[in-house]
Amino acid sequence: xxxxxxxxxxxxxxxxxxTPAQAADVICYNCPPQWADWASMLKAVKADLGYDIPFxxxxxxxxxxxxxxEKANPVADFGYFGVNFGMKAKSLDVLEAYKPKGWxxxxxxxxxxxxxxxxxxxxxLGLFINKDALGGKPVPACWKDLLKADYKGxxxxxxxxxxxxxxxxxxxxNIGLGGSESNFSPAIExxxxxxxxxxxxxxxxxxxxVVSGEIPILFDYDFNAYRAKYTEKGNFVFVIPCEGTVVFPxxxxxxxxxxxxxxxxxxxxxxxxxxxQAIWTNAYLRPARPIELPAAVKAKFLPDSDYARAKSVxxxxxxxxxxxxxxxxxxxxx
Numbered sequence: 001x002x003x004x005x006x007x008x009x010x011x012x013x014x015x016x017x018x019t020p021a022q023a024a025d026v027i028c029y030n031c032p033p034q035w036a037d038w039a040s041m042l043k044a045v046k047a048d049l050g051y052d053i054p055f056x057x058x059x060x061x062x063x064x065x066x067x068x069x070e071k072a073n074p075v076a077d078f079g080y081f082g083v084n085f086g087m088k089a090k091s092l093d094v095l096e097a098y099k100p101k102g103w104x105x106x107x108x109x110x111x112x113x114x115x116x117x118x119x120x121x122x123x124x125l126g127l128f129i130n131k132d133a134l135g136g137k138p139v140p141a142c143w144k145d146l147l148k149a150d151y152k153g154x155x156x157x158x159x160x161x162x163x164x165x166x167x168x169x170x171x172x173x174n175i176g177l178g179g180s181e182s183n184f185s186p187a188i189e190x191x192x193x194x195x196x197x198x199x200x201x202x203x204x205x206x207x208x209x210v211v212s213g214e215i216p217i218l219f220d221y222d223f224n225a226y227r228a229k230y231t232e233k234g235n236f237v238f239v240i241p242c243e244g245t246v247v248f249p250x251x252x253x254x255x256x257x258x259x260x261x262x263x264x265x266x267x268x269x270x271x272x273x274x275x276x277q278a279i280w281t282n283a284y285l286r287p288a289r290p291i292e293l294p295a296a297v298k299a300k301f302l303p304d305s306d307y308a309r310a311k312s313v314x315x316x317x318x319x320x321x322x323x324x325x326x327x328x329x330x331x332x333x334x
Contacts, residue, residue, distance in 0.1 A: 025051040026263045029063035029076040029255075032056065034207045036121065036223060036250065037283035038080075044279055045270055051263055059204060060085035060164035067094040067255060076255045077264035082164020083110075083119065084319040086251035090116035095253035098265055102272035105289040109312075110249050119249040120271045121285035123221030124310045125165070125172045127239040128228065133213035140217065142242040143173050147193045156200035156209070157219035161326045161334070163203060168248045169219035170325060171318055176243030181317045184325045191333045201334075210236075221248075226284040226300055240302060244309045249288070 033039035033055045042053045058066065060081040067076060071094055081089060089095045090112060097115040110119035129139055137150045146155045160166035174180075174187035191199075200215055207224050209215045211232050225238030252268055254261065270276045277287040281297050293301075301307070 024054050026053045026078070026260050026267055027056075027076045027258075028053050028267075029056055029066055029079045030058045030060060031080055032058075032205055035205045036123075036280070036285060037227065040283065041271070041276070041279055044275070045267055048275070049263075049266055049270060051267065053267070057204060059158070059162060061162040062203075064089050064092070064094070068092060071256075074255050074257050074259065077258035077260045078252055078254050078268060080120075080250065080252050081117070082168065083117070083249040083251050083315045084167060084322055085164050086112075086117035086253055087316065087319045089253055094256055096256040098254040098268065100265070100268040100272045102269070102277075102289055106272070107288075107290075110288055111251075117251040117253040118268070118272070119251050119288040120276075121280040121287055122247055122249045123223050123285060124240065124247050124307065125168050125219065125221055125245050126225070126241060128210055128218045128220035128225040129237050129239060130210050130213050130216050130228075131235040131237060133216035139237060139239060140241075141239060143176050143190065144243070146217065147190070147197060149197070151197065151217065153198040153200070154216040155194060155197065155219075156202060156206060156215035156217065157194075158206065159201050159203045161330055163205075164248075164250075165205075165220065167322060167325070168246065170329070171313065172219075172241075172245040175246060175311060175313065176241060181314070181321055184321075184328065187325070188328060188332055191329065195333060222301065223284040230300060238302060240306045240309050242309070244311060247286075247310050247312050249315070 031038045031042060031053065045051055045053060063079050063081060064085050067079060067089060079089060095116050099115040100118060103111065103118055106119055127140065131139060140146055157169045158166035160170045170187045173190050174184050177186035177190060179186040206215055206218055210218050211228055211234065222238050225236060228236040252271060254264055254268065258264055272289065277289050277291050280287050281293050
């Protein structure tokens with residue numbers, strides 16, 4: 001009897017200590033429910049494939065750091081990254097080649113030729129604004145407006161030394177204010193001014209903080225702003241700054257030697273399938289494959305004339321200069 005009780009106790013301890021990774025069918029690093037509506041996507045994956053994938057609130061940089069830390073004993077099965085971090089992950093050998101079904105339909109500039117990473121959707125960087133939290137101040141129309149005293153303590157952007165969207169915001173500002181891949185001085189000077197204006201600099205996705213009014217103005221993507229505008233209580237708008245902005249792809253990659261490789265491959269196939277790509281459009285994301293936005297979805301976007309200010313840039317070049325910008329930002333701004 002004592003031996004039986006002892007075995008039962010050990011079994012209970014094992015159940016209590018069971019980690020989410022052990023309980024899940026597939027592990028994704030950086031699949032947060034409030035970002036790009038991963039909540040709906042992973043619910044659909046569960047319904048159609050039967051796989052449980054836990055939400056994961058890392059950002060791109062944190063996901064890459066974790067993959068590197070676990071390189072000898074991988075935990076994750078796939079990762080989701082801003083394209084610059086996807087490139088880094090491939091170069092640091094924590095991703096392995098896989099070309100999901102539908103890969104051939106993805107334009108050449110949106111995928112690694114060897115299958116190391118593949119774009120699943122893209123967004124346009126701009127200003128996600130809670131109008132009710134502006135205290136009667138006008139909605140800013142330009143990057144330079146944010147330096148005005150009117151917006152002191154109201155502007156947030158994710159940390160560009162860690163989060164992909166943070167670096168995209170820096171690139172957007174830099175391009176809009178006349179900089180280039182070899183000259184980030186306009187962005188550095190802008191962020192210096194923004195810090196004098198008491199900027200808020202979180203490391204994690206901050207959708208909820210805009211919805212609550214804690215951050216009235218956030219550098220963010222169109223898909224988050226439209227989601228708030230059409231699904232949350234409040235008065236939300238998306239602004240493409242007058243000086244211009246950039247379009248940014250988000251990618252997935254198969255973790256090298258991940259524990260559930262075959263299941264993860266099926267998930268990546270699903271993300272690029274017709275149904276998966278349609279789910280992204282319902283979340284106001286541009287699909288990677290050449291699938292038209294449904295008319296009802298497109299009607300909720302800003303006019304094409306506004307999107308004409310959004311440029312496609314060479315993210316491979318920008319990835320190669322990212323460390324230089326980050327070092328300068330940490331030294332001169334933070």
